[in-house]
Amino acid sequence: MLDLLLDPSFAASIPRFVTPILLAALGGALCERAGVFNIALEGFLLTGAFAAVLGAYYSGTPYLGAAAAMAAGMAMGLVFAEFNLRRDGDAIVVSIAINLLAAGLTTFLLRAIFNVTGAFSDPAIVGFGAIRLPLIEDIPVLGPMLSGQSILFYAALASVPVLHVFLARHRLGLRIRAAGENAEALRAGGVSPRRVQLLALVGCGALCGLGGAQLSIANVNLFVENMSAGRGWIAVVAVLLTRGRPWPLFCIALLFGAVDSLSFRVQGMGLAQQFTDMMPYLATLTVLIVLSWWRARRARGDVS
Amino acid sequence: MRIALNGVTVRFGLVTAVDGVSLGIEPGEIHALVGENGAGKSTLMNMLFGLVKPADGTIVIDGVERRWASPQDAIRAGLGMVHQHFMLQDSMSVLENIVLCAEPVGRFGFVDFARARARLDAIAESHGVSVDLDGQLGRLSVGERQAVEILKVLYREADLLILDEPTAVLTPQEKDRLFDTLRSFRAAGKAIVLITHKLDEVMEIADRVSVMRAGRLVASAPLAETSKEEIARGIVGGVLPAPRARRAQKPGExxxxxxxxxxxxxxxxxxxxxxxxxxxxxxxxxxxxxxxxxxxxxxxxxxxxxxxxxxxxxxxxxxxxxxxxxxxxxxxxxxxxxxxxxxxLGASVSDNASAGRDDRRSFAAGPFLKLSAMARFARTLIENYRIRVAGPRARAATMSGGNKQKLVVGxxxxxxxxxxxxxxxxxxxxxxxxxxxxxxxxxxxxxxxxxxxxxxxxxxxxxxxxxxxxxxxxxxxxxxxxxxxxxxxxxxxxxxxxxxxxxxxxxxxxx
Amino acid sequence: MAAHGTMRAVLPWVITLLWIAAIILALLLFVGAPLGEALSGFWQGAFGGRRHAYLMATLSRTALITGMAISVMLSFRAGLFNIGGEGQLVAGGLAAALTAILLPGPPLLVLVAAILAAMLAGALWALLAGVLQLYMGVPLLVGSLLLNYPVRYLASYAVAHPFRDVPSGMVQSHLVPQETWLAYFPGTRLDIGILFTLAATAFALVYSYWTVHGYHTRLNGLSADFARTVGLPVRRLTLQTLAISGAIAGLVGAIAVFGIHHRYIDGMLVQPLYAWTGIIAVLLVGMVPWAVPLSGFFFAAVQTGAAGMERAAGVPKEIALVIQAVIILFVASRVSGALSSKEGRGDGHA
The missing domain is CATH 3.40.50.300 (P-loop containing nucleotide triphosphate hydrolases)
Structure with missing residues (x-):
């Protein structure tokens, strides 16, 4: 087991799993802090993954693929805002609808545009390459993890401190926090909480879009139906557990990503695939249970 | 700043909350606005502050008619309001709370906290209101929170200060400190509107009193020209209820x-x-x-x-x-x-009336409800407690606050x-x-x-x-x-x- | 005056319908489908066919969707955001198939035992989510959802390895004994599973409107604080309601096994999104019990109709999912306040 954990190729695979969860969770954090109960991260991710393939396929460059993914994610954010904020639909209902919409639209367009079902792969889909960091790659264990990843991984890493500082010191960050805590005070101060929440949703869409791009044009170069496979929900759990604070979020995403990648690794070791597939969810549930239980105990004052 | 409200009417759906009110607010004056709950005081001031839109009437400030698209316009024009429920963020620092919505920004929209701090230090010195700017708001006492609210208004350089029931949550000492601050504002030539239902406070500090009842302005006069009894009569619209008689009895077990x-x-x-x-x-x-x-x-x-x-x-x-x-x-x-x-609130009066009853037999037969018995019980409550509502099937949300409370009490x-x-x-x-x-x-x-x-x-x-x-x-x-x-x-x-x-x-x- | 008022009430719905129609039209134009054929294909697919064969398919689907809708409705009305219907459904389906395959005995007894086992499995899986919420503080919303995945893979493993029908070459269990298959209505290819759904619906109606338990859970759903304040046993109500919900979901799994597939096939309850369609069927009608079967029928028709559209006009049948999502988006905002979202987020201290 220890051998496995120290195996450089295992370390190198972790960021592939961490990146989508982390990006989606950071997006979710924006919504959480702004007081938008967005549990449609799954749908946002899936949309991004599809749009990334679409963009990369037609433009021939992964950068436009990523841009398309961001744009598609932001569009989903706008749809969420239209129905949740402007038309006042219940956030949970809107989330469920958007998750279904994403699943439906991506499979529908997969057939309508590429005329395939299930999956679409084509040499014309140009994915992101690995970026090697000269000195860093020689560090044992950490080196292979930090070097040789897609640019999206580095973007995700950078997003953590950026989001932290943004929420702490930026005007919009301040207002986002206010919208989440006491929106009435924003209104009394002459700032529309809904506008702030709209911006948070759009930002969330952009980050989730990038997360989707990591799934489809960095980890692989293809789109598979429902390829987000619950990662958006894991991101939702990460957001709920950390109440949208960037650094704790990073740790949780790292943990979930590592388990995800571990389950991928142990598949070759004789364990039935169904059980390894189950692992990320069981790990998420376990962390959720332990942290919730601990928090509930603390809230009751048994531990202080 | 001199403000005149002319024939202001505010409606919420079919309800007229403020009905043709005309009122003048003068600089260097503390103007008490009194009336019982629901008389329209807060609504009138929320209108002046741009939080609700008038159906009719105008706001004239220093001779110029103004219209607010949002409170931001009112704030820019020099109005400030301290709401009854504080408009503050518990998890933020005092400084963050004060600058929120009026942030001095530097590059890329990042907030220039140093600049805000310098200005607040100056304000604290000149008005004698000071709070630790780095403390977390959630840890402050109610009185300190109110000081933060007042700093917020001062930071925005308001000339008119509206305070909605500011003493409701204060201890007598904190109230005294607040009144001292208000007197200093008056001396500085600011206009102050004090919404309250406590007559003692009106008598203590106001220069002018306006009384509202059922959405209308029933009186507005300098304090010197009126009396506590007259104001009280204005508030309730007639004779005051007699003090309650108490039967002497020996407490039991x-x-x-x-x-x-x-x-x-x-x-x-x-x-x-x-x-x-x-x-x-x-x-x-x-x-x-x-x-x-x-x-x-x-x-x-x-x-x-x-x-x-x-x-x-x-x-x-x-x-x-x-x-x-x-x-x-x-x-x-x-x-x-x-x-x-x-x-x-989403359930019917009848459902609410029977909730929590332990005489299960009187409204249930086995696992099933006796709906007619429940409705009958609700009707008894409606009669005995004089609840004004369409009937047992009406939703609880359709009742007014007083009738809701009578249903709970009943x-x-x-x-x-x-x-x-x-x-x-x-x-x-x-x-x-x-x-x-x-x-x-x-x-x-x-x-x-x-x-x-x-x-x-x-x-x-x-x-x-x-x-x-x-x-x-x-x-x-x-x-x-x-x-x-x-x-x-x-x-x-x-x-x-x-x-x-x-x-x-x-x-x-x-x- | 009255006409004016009616206009005011109807107009937003007309606009909503126009929006939905416009979006569907845009999708059809996007794939270049001949509109007339698409529409008649839809109609045929949902209600037509030789001797109404497609209508029967729609009804068969209605049975499953409505069943799942009834299951989640009972939870939702009690203020419980149980979106783990899928897991409960799979648990029920698997339990039903395995019981019928493994248990010897007279067919009718086996059938009854299998259905009970399915309901028990569904109830237990739902209860697990409830226990996590009440005793561990895991919000029901995410707890119930995450529990979908382990059971899905567990069922997949069961029919891929220990209970696999290897000769068939597919990832599926053996057939359940033929004597346990649900009968067809005379002269049709529609199994009597829909009767179970109707029974569940009738139960839900009576339960919701006329029982003390339904009354109490309704109060809890409208305001959990209120329910606690007037001394209702909130924890017990929560667990009981979840158990009822889960049992109905398990029953639906059993209907799918004995009425339609006659075995457990990997993904047969997950891929068609029965649980999610059930959820949106409830949301469409704002959790009003008597309207749920109609809503279930409507969404079943959208799905079979889309399949018809694909046959007739080459429109990808996945359009059904888009149509459903769009309808819910528009309707969710019109039936506002259907769910009290504050309660749902609660940190689990119900």
């Missing part, structure tokens, strides 16, 4: 016994609290909101497990029992928050349990309903029920209670017998841990 009860709370625990409550008496618990009353009530009703101590109801230990068990042992509870706890009192816990039972209801509810509580007392009345309205506690316990900082700071109850005595206990018979320092000048 102990119904509720609380022994060294402690309850968990953020920061310091509440308690230990001990007291007895006997049949046929009303014991009032007075105190400024947030001094542990809510926790005590939650522990007594079973909504929260106490940390330690014992509670007995008619000799039976109940501290470990569930809410339902306590209720069937003889406890009824009128919660402060009727919207969330007292009623299920449901709980009709259970006729030995113990009734009433928590701010008249909060936010009209005078007619207050009078009725007080009457019902007295009737229950006279009939030999034990009543625990928790209220932040001093008048209410004094008017109804046989004995008064005062809570301060989580403990009972003292007990005052009903007869000798005086404002000063209770007021002193409300602000101090020491239960010294003579008021502690600084309380002498309370009116």
């Amino acid at each position: 102990v119904v509720l016994s609380v022994d060294a009860l402690t309850v968990a709370r953020r920061g310091r625990d509440v308690g230990p609290v001990s007291f007895d409550l006997r049949a046929g008496e009303i014991v009032g618990i007075a105190g400024v909101s947030g001094n542990g009353q809510a926790e005590l009530v939650r522990a007594l009703t079973g909504l929260e497990r106490p940390r330690s101590g014992a509670v007995s109801l008619r000799g039976e230990r109940i501290e470990g029992r569930s809410v339902g068990e306590r209720r069937s042992l003889g406890l009824s509870y009128i919660p402060e928050d009727r919207q969330r706890m007292g009623l299920a 449901r709980e009192l009709s259970r006729a349990t030995p113990l009734v816990i009433a928590e701010n039972p008249t909060w936010g209801v009209d005078i007619g309903a207050i009078d009725f509810i007080h009457g019902e509580l007295m009737r229950m007392r006279d009939a030999g029920h034990a009543i625990l009345l928790i209220s932040t309205e001093l008048d209410e506690v004094i008017a109804l209670s046989d004995r008064i316990l005062v809570m301060y900082d989580g403990v009972v700071s003292g007990e005052v017998a009903g007869g000798e109850a005086s404002r000063e005595r209770v007021g002193a206990l409300m602000t101090s841990r020491a239960a010294a018979p003579s008021g502690p320092e600084g309380m002498g000048e309370v009116a």
